[in-house]
Structures are given as C-alpha cells and as structure tokens.
Amino acid sequence: xxxxxxGLPLGGVAVQKEESAADQVSQWTLMRWRxxxxxxxxxxxxxxxxxxxxxxxxxxxxxxxxxxxxxxxAFAAPTRIKLVHGxxxxxxxxxxLDPDHFKWVxxxxxxxxxxxxxxxxxxxxxxxxxIPTDVHLFGVVDVPPPAEAAPSASKTAAKxxxxxxxxxxxxxxxxxxxxxxxxxxAEKPPRLFxxxxxxxxxxxxxxxxxxxxxxxxxxxxxxxxxxxIGSLLGAFSGYMGGVVDNAIQRTIEIIRxxxxxxxxxxxxxxxxxTTTVTQRYLLITIVLxxxxxxxxxxxxxxxxxxxxxxxxxxxxxxxxxxxxxxVLSHMLPNAASHIIVIATLAVPYxxxxxxxxxxxxxxxxxPAVSWGVLLRDTQQIQSVLIHPWMLLxxxxxxxxxxxxxxxxxxxxxxxxxxx
Amino acid sequence: MLNFLIRRVSFMVISMIAISILSFVLIELxxxxxxxxxxxxxRQQGGDMTAEQVRGLEERYGIHDPIQVKYWKWISRAVKxxxxxxxxxxxxxxxxxxxxxxxxxxxxxxxxVFSWGLSIPLGVYSATHRYTLPDYVIQVLQFVGVAIPxxxxxxxxxxxxxxxxxxxxxxxxxxQFKNAPWSLPRLLDFLRHVWIPVxxxxxxxxxxxxxxxxxxxxxxxxxxxxxxxRSKGVAEHIVIWKHAVRNALHPLIMALGTTLPxxxxxxxxxxxxxxxxxxxxMYLQALLxxxxxxxxxxxxxxxxxxxxxxxxxxxxxxxxxxxxxLE
Numbered sequence: 001x002x003x004x005x006x007g008l009p010l011g012g013v014a015v016q017k018e019e020s021a022a023d024q025v026s027q028w029t030l031m032r033w034r035x036x037x038x039x040x041x042x043x044x045x046x047x048x049x050x051x052x053x054x055x056x057x058x059x060x061x062x063x064x065x066x067x068x069x070x071x072x073x074a075f076a077a078p079t080r081i082k083l084v085h086g087x088x089x090x091x092x093x094x095x096x097l098d099p100d101h102f103k104w105v106x107x108x109x110x111x112x113x114x115x116x117x118x119x120x121x122x123x124x125x126x127x128x129x130x131i132p133t134d135v136h137l138f139g140v141v142d143v144p145p146p147a148e149a150a151p152s153a154s155k156t157a158a159k160x161x162x163x164x165x166x167x168x169x170x171x172x173x174x175x176x177x178x179x180x181x182x183x184x185x186a187e188k189p190p191r192l193f194x195x196x197x198x199x200x201x202x203x204x205x206x207x208x209x210x211x212x213x214x215x216x217x218x219x220x221x222x223x224x225x226x227x228x229i230g231s232l233l234g235a236f237s238g239y240m241g242g243v244v245d246n247a248i249q250r251t252i253e254i255i256r257x258x259x260x261x262x263x264x265x266x267x268x269x270x271x272x273x274t275t276t277v278t279q280r281y282l283l284i285t286i287v288l289x290x291x292x293x294x295x296x297x298x299x300x301x302x303x304x305x306x307x308x309x310x311x312x313x314x315x316x317x318x319x320x321x322x323x324x325x326x327v328l329s330h331m332l333p334n335a336a337s338h339i340i341v342i343a344t345l346a347v348p349y350x351x352x353x354x355x356x357x358x359x360x361x362x363x364x365x366x367p368a369v370s371w372g373v374l375l376r377d378t379q380q381i382q383s384v385l386i387h388p389w390m391l392l393x394x395x396x397x398x399x400x401x402x403x404x405x406x407x408x409x410x411x412x413x414x415x416x417x418x419x
Numbered sequence: 420m421l422n423f424l425i426r427r428v429s430f431m432v433i434s435m436i437a438i439s440i441l442s443f444v445l446i447e448l449x450x451x452x453x454x455x456x457x458x459x460x461x462r463q464q465g466g467d468m469t470a471e472q473v474r475g476l477e478e479r480y481g482i483h484d485p486i487q488v489k490y491w492k493w494i495s496r497a498v499k500x501x502x503x504x505x506x507x508x509x510x511x512x513x514x515x516x517x518x519x520x521x522x523x524x525x526x527x528x529x530x531x532v533f534s535w536g537l538s539i540p541l542g543v544y545s546a547t548h549r550y551t552l553p554d555y556v557i558q559v560l561q562f563v564g565v566a567i568p569x570x571x572x573x574x575x576x577x578x579x580x581x582x583x584x585x586x587x588x589x590x591x592x593x594x595q596f597k598n599a600p601w602s603l604p605r606l607l608d609f610l611r612h613v614w615i616p617v618x619x620x621x622x623x624x625x626x627x628x629x630x631x632x633x634x635x636x637x638x639x640x641x642x643x644x645x646x647x648x649r650s651k652g653v654a655e656h657i658v659i660w661k662h663a664v665r666n667a668l669h670p671l672i673m674a675l676g677t678t679l680p681x682x683x684x685x686x687x688x689x690x691x692x693x694x695x696x697x698x699x700x701m702y703l704q705a706l707l708x709x710x711x712x713x714x715x716x717x718x719x720x721x722x723x724x725x726x727x728x729x730x731x732x733x734x735x736x737x738x739x740x741x742x743x744x745l746e
Contacts (some may be wrong), residue, residue, distance in 0.1 A: 265687075265706055269446075362706070384682055397568060402565075
C-alpha cells in the first residue's frame with residue numbers, strides 16, 4: 001500500500017526496519033518475527049499449547065475419576081482449601097438435608113482435615129494413552145472411615161426417603177424424618193472438588209479436563225475436514241473458472257443462505273442416535289465441516305484468482321504441467337500461509353458449534369463428556385441459581401475460543417511481512 | 420437499478436428452490452416417518468386411527484412415494500402457504516409458525532439496530548484513540564464478545580436478571596399480558612422483557628462490527644483527502660464524522676451478509692435457553708420429534724428471512740454506493 005506515506009504516525013519506523021532485513025531472510029522467518037512482535041497473540045499461542053498439553057494428560061491431572069458417582073457429595077460446592085500446618089488440606093464434608101429448602105447442606109469438619117498430596121495413587125489410567133499407571137499429580141489420601149459409621153442399610157433407607165421427598169411427595173412428617181436421619185449419616189473421607197460436584201456427585205474439575213479432550217480436538221479435526229474439501233474446491237473453482245467456478249460458487253452461496261446453526265441442527269438431528277462415542281465424534285465433525293468448508297473455499301478462490309494471472313503459472317503451464325499439478329504443487333503451497341490463517345480462524349467456530357450443538361442435545365451425547373455436554377446441566381436455571389459452579393465449564397470454552405481468535409488475528413497480521 | 424433488482428430477486432428465487440430441496444432431503448434422511456411416530460404415540464395412549472385414516476394421511480403426504488413425488492406434493496402446497504400438519508402438536512403448521520416468526524424478526528431487527536447503534540460510536544472512538552487504554556479495553560471486550568457462546572451469555576444474563584433485578588425471566592410477557600391483545604401496557608411490558616434477548620443477541624454482532632468499523636476508519640483516516648480536509652483547517656470532529664466515517668460505513672453494510680446469519684442462528688439458540696415464544700424452541704422440538712413438516716417449514720422460513728435480509732442489504736449498498744449498481 002503506497003498510501004501509507006501520508007505523514008500519519010502509522011508505525012512507519014518499524015515497517016522500514018523490517019524492509020531492510022527483507023532481502024536477507026526467508027519469508028517464513030519474517031512472518032515469525034512479525035508474529036513475535038504481537039504480544040497478545042504469542043500469549044494466546046502459549047495458553048493454547050498449555051490447554052492442549054493439559055488435555056493430553058487429563059487423567060493424570062484429575063484428582064478424581066471423571067465418571068465416579070458419589071451421592072454423598074451431590075452438588076457439593078467447590079472444595080475450600082484450608083492451610084493446616086502450612087500445608088493445603090481438605091476438610092471432610094458431612095451431608096445433611098435442609099428440610100426447609102429441600103437441598104443438600106454440607107458441613108466441613110476441619111478437625112480431621114487431610115492434606116493434599118502430590119503423586120498419589122488413584123484410579124487407573126493410561127498416561128498419554130500409552131503408559132498404564134495409577135499415579136495422579138495431586139489428590140487426597142483417604143483416611144479410614146470412623147468406627148461409628150452408620151450401617152449402609154439405614155443409609156440407603158435415608159436416601160430413599162430423601163429421593164421421594166425431592167420428588168415432591170413431601171408431607172409434614174417426611175421433613176421431620178429426614179432431619180432425624182441426617183444425624184445417622186456416615187462421615188466419608190474428604191474429596192477434592194476444585195470446581196464442585198454435579199448432581200450425581202461427579203467431580204466437575206475432572207470432567208472439564210476430560211471434556212477438553214473432545215471439545216479441543218473436535219475443532220481441529222472439523223477444520224481439517226473443511227480444509228480438505230474447501231481448499232480443493234476453492235482452488236479449482238478459482239483456477240478453472242467458467243462453468244466449474246459458477247457451479248461451485250452458487251453451491252456455496254446456497255449453503256450460506258441457510259442460517260448456520262439451524263442447518264447444523266437439522267444435519268445433527270438426522271444422525272442416528274445409537275452410535276458409539278467415536279462414531280458420533282466423527283459424524284459431528286463431518287456435520288461441522290459440511291457447512292464450514294464454504295468460507296475456506298471462498299477465500300482460497302480469491303487467492304487463486306490472483307495467482308492465475310502470474311507469470312510462474314504460465315511458465316508451469318508451458319513446461320507441460322497438468323492442471324492438477326499446477327493447483328496442488330504451485331498454487332496451494334503458495335497460498336499455504338493464507339490457508340493456515342483461515343484455518344486458525346475457523347477453529348473457534350467449530351468449537352463453538354460443537355459446544356452449542358451438545359448444549360442443545362444434538363451434538364455429543366452422554367456418556368461422552370465435552371464442554372457442551374457439561375453445560376447442558378445448566379439448562380435448568382433454578383439449579384444454576386443454587387449451584388452457580390455448574391457454569392464453570394464455560395470458562396475453558398471462552399478461553400480457548402478467545403485465544404484462537406487472538407492467534408488467528410496475529411497470524412493474519414504477520415502473513416504479509418512485506419506490507 | 421431495476422436491472423440490479425431483477426437479478427438479485429431471481430437469484431433469491433433459485434436459492435429458495437435449492438434450499439427447499441436441501442432441507443426436505445435433510446429432514447427425510449432419518450428412517451421412520453412422522454405418521455408412524457404419531458401412530459405409536461396414539462397407541463401408547465390407548466387411541467388408534469382407522470386404516471382409512473392412516474391411508475388418507477399416507478396418500479396426502481406421499482409416505483410410500485419416491486422422494487421426488489413426495490417433495491412435489493409438499494412444495495406445490497407450500498407455495499400456497501400450506502405447510503402440512505404438525506403431527507406432534509396436531510395443528511396445521513401454518514397456524515404455528517407465523518406468530519413465532521414474527522417475534523424472531525422483531526428480536527433480530529431490534530438486535531441489529533442495537534448493535535449498529537453501539538458499534539459505530541465504539542469503532543470510531545477506538546480508531547480515533549488508537550493505542551490508548553480505552554482502545555485496548557474495547558478491543559479485549561470485542562474478543563470476549565466474539566468468544567463467549569451466545570447461549571452462555573443468555574444464561575449469565577438470566578442469572579443476573581433474576582438475582583439482581585428480581586425479574587421473572589424466560590418469557591416475553593408477564594403472566595397477565597400473555598394472551599392479552601396488544602395495548603400500551605402490554606407493549607411496555609414487552610419492552611421490559613425483551614431487553615435480555617436483545618442485549619445477548621447484539622453482543623456478538625457488536626463485537627464484529629466494531630472491529631470492522633475501527634479497521635475501516637483507520638484505512639480512511641490514512642487517505643489523502645482526509646489530510647487535505649485537515650490542512651484546510653476543518654474542525655477535527657467534522658473531519659471524522661462528515662468526511663471519514665461516511666466513507667467507512669460501506670463495509671459495515673457489506674458485513675450485513677455475515678451479521679444476519681449470526682443474528683438468526685443466535686436468535687434460535689438463545690430463545691431455546693430463554694424459552695421465548697420464537698422459532699428456536701419449537702424448531703428444536705420439531706427436529707427432536709421428527710415432526711418434519713414443522714421443522715422444514717421453520718428451516719425454510721429462517722432461510723427466507725436471511726435471503727430477504729441480504730437482499731435489503733444489497734439494495735441499501737447499491738443505494739449508498741453507485742459503483743455497485745453499475746457493476
């Protein structure tokens with residue numbers, strides 16, 4: 001852009017310094033330099049790398065098994081960490097039913113606080129999917145339950161009466177019975193719930209970690225599918241022109257004329273509901289990419305149209321290259337940096353798509369765990385008002401999506417180092 | 420201009436035909452028919468249909484016909500406004516969709532106006548105060564605005580509204596006005612409820628539009644005619660608002676093409692969260708229940724909404740920018 005030299009302070013100094021170096025280093029090095037200048041994007045990249053590493057070793061970082069039910073800690077609030085002798089510790093909780101509000105109340109007994117230990121043994125898992133182990137980075141070492149624990153039979157009875165109470169059958173006598181039975185409740189070894197527990201007493205923190213494996217990868221896999229379809233169709237559309245171009249462009253326009261989420265929902269509703277988790281995962285990525293490829297194809301077409309008139313393409317043609325070869329080995333590599341940027345900016349939409357669909361009950365389905373599946377529990381607004389920590393799975397969604405946008409933004413600025 | 424209009428409208432008609440085929444096929448894909456589902460339900464409740472009734476329905480909807488015949492039976496009635504029957508709700512589709520579509524259009528339009536009204540001043544401020552603290556704050560808020568899923572924002576506002584303002588949520592009207600005819604108190608009641616969905620809907624769009632506004636204004640401010648105006652001694656606020664902003668507005672109109680689908684998608688999902696009487700909840704239920712005539716009618720109408728919106732945007736752009744007309 002020649003219009004930059006209008007005397008406005010547009011950071012012209014920095015640009016000139018780069019131009020002087022431009023003839024000495026490769027284009028990719030220049031892009032890297034330019035990218036590194038953007039602190040916000042570099043920070044976003046670091047956060048994303050950390051998030052993916054976390055997802056890779058999720059079971060190792062989880063203090064609890066993500067599927068372990070524990071009705072004695074249903075809707076337990078995030079555990080308060082207490083310092084005992086200077087060491088972070090967890091207090092055991094006693095569950096009682098508040099007969100006035102029909103909700104569980106927990107009482108911490110910090111006399112018997114248990115320290116959080118590093119490298120404790122817990123549920124078995126495979127580190128990085130390879131090494132079988134039962135070591136977790138941190139956790140609580142169990143203490144033996146006290147001797148005066150109530151026999152389990154009466155405990156189940158208490159559970160039953162509570163269940164009927166919660167089901168709305170409560171009469172006047174039931175409340176009295178529940179408070180009487182609360183006394184006999186057994187004391188359990190303390191549990192560590194960073195993010196609190198859900199309705200079934202499953203550890204939300206471990207579930208968020210486990211969910212990140214689906215939610216973070218589904219974005220990337222979905223975009224890879226869209227990339228394959230989008231870059232091929234986009235490149236050929238721009239390169240061939242004429243009827244092919246027209247047909248592909250009209251198709252894109254029609255797909256884009258349907259609002260995205262309703263279209264995704266219609267696709268997802270058409271999927272069979274009796275699939276395994278892995279099959280469902282693949283089907284959802286395909287659904288996401290069936291709509292997602294259009295954006296990629298459109299932008300790539302623009303790039304290829306610009307390249308088509310360039311001399312090196314004519315030279316390749318004269319040298320006897322086939323159309324396929326020109327597109328695959330001349331045009332696509334040349335557009336590689338643009339493809340990377342477009343793809344990076346497409347990932348957050350995939351993540352949001354999966355989360356939204358799962359939230360609606362059309363995406364991943366339980367027993368699969370993803371951020372959207374976890375957020376589905378927040379649909380009952382009354383429950384969220386009482387247990388606000390149920391909203392915590394939203395934090396990683398926002399973080400991941402914002403970081404991808406920031407990263408893509410930085411990459412886009414860095415992509416044209418000569419400007 | 421007339422030529423331009425004819426071209427755009429004819430493309431719209433072709434798109435609608437293609438979309439109707441696409442959505443029909445999509446909703447036909449899963450096995451089993453709506454009539455079977457309905458019949459099963461009836462039998463579970465102890466009722467039944469006579470064989471003639473079933474045959475009549477099957478004939479009307481072409482259950483045993485090949486898909487193209489089935490499509491034809493449906494579309495030839497649909498263009499006359501008869502979208503068939505919702506088997507789950509036992510009412511004709513056309514009696515169900517219009518009121519809900521009306522609210523959807525209303526909500527989306529409110530949100531669009533709201534996000535434009537917010538993003539233009541924000542973008543201008545951000546561009547004219549580049550690299551200052553407010554600019555950074557606006558930019559960070561933009562990223563959060565784009566990154567936060569709309570259903571989540573709806574949930575958060577819902578929690579906030581019921582906690583802080585003690586407002587009943589999840590409806591567009593208070594109980595006493597729900598079925599009342601339109602009147603001034605009802606309108607005021609509506610406005611008191613409608614702000615949550617409008618704010619939620621507008622946030623995503625505002626974030627994107629502010630970005631576009633900022634980038635374009637920066638481009639325009641770098642051009643020579645702006646410098647000329649400044650050197651003539653024109654006051655700075657006139658330079659910005661009269662000379663620069665006017666020329667930076669075109670891309671905002673062009674961006675309608677991407678803003679509208681966002682608005683419509685957003686409207687669908689947040690009305691499911693907030694349980695509003697708009698298209699969202701009923702569309703989702705229709706999809707889940709395989710109530711296909713209802714679902715396909717919604718998908719079609721939502722697409723039509725988008726196409727009309729895009730057409731209006733194109734006309735607006737052609738009106739503002741003569742170069743587009745002559746293209």
